[in-house]
Amino acid sequence: MTRYPRWKFFLLLAVLVLCGLYALPNIYPDVPAVQVSAADAGDEVSTGTREKIRSTLDQAGLNHGDGEAVNSSWLIRMDNTDQQLRARALLSKTLGDQYIVALNLAPTTPGWLRALGASPMNLGLDLRGGVHFLLQVDMDTVVKQRMDAWSGQAKMALKNAGVRYRDVIIDDQTLTVKFDDQVAADAARAPLRTALPEFKLSQPEARPEINLTLNPTAIKEIEDYAVDQNRTALNNRVNELGVAEAIVQRQGADRIVVELPGVQDAAQARRILGRTATLEFRLVADNYSAERAATGVAPPGTEIFPFRDQNNRPVLLEKAKIAAGDQVTNASMGFDQQSGQPQVNVSLDATGARSMQRVTGKNVGHPMAVLFIETKTEMTSVVDKDGKRTQEPRSTTDRYVINVATIQDTLGSRFRITGLDSPAEASELALLLRAGSLAAPVTIVEERTVGPSLGAENIEAGLKSMLLGMALVLAFMLVWYKLFGLFANIALLGNLVIIVGVMSLIPGATLTLPGIAGIVLTVGMAVDANVLIYERIRENIRRGMRPREAIEEGYSRAFVTILDANITTMIVAVILFSAGTGSVQGFAVTLFIGILSSMFTAIIGTRAMVEMVYGRGARAPAKLSI
Numbered sequence: 001m002t003r004y005p006r007w008k009f010f011l012l013l014a015v016l017v018l019c020g021l022y023a024l025p026n027i028y029p030d031v032p033a034v035q036v037s038a039a040d041a042g043d044e045v046s047t048g049t050r051e052k053i054r055s056t057l058d059q060a061g062l063n064h065g066d067g068e069a070v071n072s073s074w075l076i077r078m079d080n081t082d083q084q085l086r087a088r089a090l091l092s093k094t095l096g097d098q099y100i101v102a103l104n105l106a107p108t109t110p111g112w113l114r115a116l117g118a119s120p121m122n123l124g125l126d127l128r129g130g131v132h133f134l135l136q137v138d139m140d141t142v143v144k145q146r147m148d149a150w151s152g153q154a155k156m157a158l159k160n161a162g163v164r165y166r167d168v169i170i171d172d173q174t175l176t177v178k179f180d181d182q183v184a185a186d187a188a189r190a191p192l193r194t195a196l197p198e199f200k201l202s203q204p205e206a207r208p209e210i211n212l213t214l215n216p217t218a219i220k221e222i223e224d225y226a227v228d229q230n231r232t233a234l235n236n237r238v239n240e241l242g243v244a245e246a247i248v249q250r251q252g253a254d255r256i257v258v259e260l261p262g263v264q265d266a267a268q269a270r271r272i273l274g275r276t277a278t279l280e281f282r283l284v285a286d287n288y289s290a291e292r293a294a295t296g297v298a299p300p301g302t303e304i305f306p307f308r309d310q311n312n313r314p315v316l317l318e319k320a321k322i323a324a325g326d327q328v329t330n331a332s333m334g335f336d337q338q339s340g341q342p343q344v345n346v347s348l349d350a351t352g353a354r355s356m357q358r359v360t361g362k363n364v365g366h367p368m369a370v371l372f373i374e375t376k377t378e379m380t381s382v383v384d385k386d387g388k389r390t391q392e393p394r395s396t397t398d399r400y401v402i403n404v405a406t407i408q409d410t411l412g413s414r415f416r417i418t419g420l421d422s423p424a425e426a427s428e429l430a431l432l433l434r435a436g437s438l439a440a441p442v443t444i445v446e447e448r449t450v451g452p453s454l455g456a457e458n459i460e461a462g463l464k465s466m467l468l469g470m471a472l473v474l475a476f477m478l479v480w481y482k483l484f485g486l487f488a489n490i491a492l493l494g495n496l497v498i499i500v501g502v503m504s505l506i507p508g509a510t511l512t513l514p515g516i517a518g519i520v521l522t523v524g525m526a527v528d529a530n531v532l533i534y535e536r537i538r539e540n541i542r543r544g545m546r547p548r549e550a551i552e553e554g555y556s557r558a559f560v561t562i563l564d565a566n567i568t569t570m571i572v573a574v575i576l577f578s579a580g581t582g583s584v585q586g587f588a589v590t591l592f593i594g595i596l597s598s599m600f601t602a603i604i605g606t607r608a609m610v611e612m613v614y615g616r617g618a619r620a621p622a623k624l625s626i
Helices: 006-027 047-059 081-098 111-115 139-161 182-195 216-240 266-274 287-293 350-362 423-435 452-505 513-526 528-542 547-579 583-614
Strands: 031-038 068-070 073-077 099-106 130-137 167-171 174-178 199-202 209-214 247-251 255-261 277-284 302-306 314-324 328-335 342-348 367-383 389-406 414-417 442-450
Touching: 006 111, 006 452, 006 583, 031 081, 047 073, 047 081, 073 099, 081 099, 130 216, 139 167, 139 174, 139 182, 139 209, 139 216, 174 182, 182 199, 182 209, 209 216, 216 247, 216 255, 302 389, 314 350, 314 367, 314 389, 328 423, 342 350, 342 423, 452 513, 452 528, 452 583, 513 528, 513 583, 528 547, 528 583, 547 583
Parallel strands: none
Antiparallel strands: 031 073, 031 099, 068 073, 130 255, 130 442, 167 174, 174 209, 199 209, 247 255, 277 314, 277 367, 302 314, 328 342, 342 414, 367 389
């Protein structure tokens, strides 16, 4: 027997068993299901509602499963898509606005596989069906919000420096600070330059004022932050609501793509996106001004908002924000140890903590409010200039106070929000804070629904192309290389098992149509390594080498060539993944995994089979079936 290490046999066996085990769930297809979620975030579907769902479906004669809890939702499996659609329409009418009823797909993976952490590959929108949204971030609002904040910083810096000023005027991307005399203007240069390094400072000679113009690099940073923050907030919010395998990614300079696989109801998906919100912490204005809030006239520097309670009473708040939702790093629901009332424990980042400490330290005993700001986007029917009726997105913003509590002590990076009515309200508030706030409003500029039937057709077409390619490759290898061709064919099947197993193991990996194209390409490329090895063995035999020597020489000498040929393709796959987005990345991932897998099965897998046939026995083989 040739000197082939035994550990390679065990390595090959371990990889095939492990990948085969985690690839196994993919043979169990998803089934149509209906997902019921509470309209209020954080609330669960009650036991009574679950019984109501079962009885409603039974009375309608619809076959369904027992139901199962998925996060805070209730999932009911149906026999087919027709019954799924009927069940969704029936439950939406029965449960009303208190619950969201959406179409979904449920896995049928056996329990013992799920206990091992094995689950099917995540399928993309084009294979599973679902809803696709293209959202555009309102960049003008982003810059305006930051200019308002910088205006406040300028006033604070001048106040701390003891410099008197007349006014701070915002004009697009420029701050103009006016003074009574030139002496005050000269004294203000240093504190303004220190407090606002993002601005270019200039001072007219004829007037006692300073102009602060925002740098282009700062504008770019603001816009990038807004898009990234919105993407993170939308992703967190979708995950908190239990939408499985959702894709939220940036596209271009100011757009975000949101794909919700398995969700077929666009209206319900818009409600999910519309529930993203921002929170602001503000001081409640002085009590003597609160009486004027009832008249609807807010004194300078204040704003009136309704309090979300039974009476919807108005609350007068200071315009200046202490901190905002995007500065919250963590939030969790808990209970007060003394009173047992629900509360929300909040953690702020460094910037928010400094602001909170400074403001609350000066306002102990004063009430502080949590302002909830929610932007909803609905598609409305309008008539264009050609007289055609089209659907256009229209955004509305709701602002109301959800909590008012008295500041008991100086607050820092961690504090509590109390005064909540119920644990459900505390859980919802913690969820909103934890999910993150939007840095700027977003508008739905494109909406597309992919049906599950189209996804099934895409899967069928992809499988047909892969099977056809495999059949041609298998037939060629078997005819041209005989027994060695059979070894290569078995390695090719093992290669597919490894690809599927690795894709199922990688968290967040999603298979799309371009991903299937990558697998098909890998099938064609997988035998390249075996062709190089086998041709080298044939050449060695023609040169008069003995069979075992020809095998040893063929595998060892062809390895360098195989490595060089595949490394260049792997580099291209890495570039595609780093520079591409969405489907391009899906293609790059499957191509990269397929190349590594094909090298493994071609070099170690076929060699192990060759050794098992030709490397055993006392007598050396007279010839090779190649």
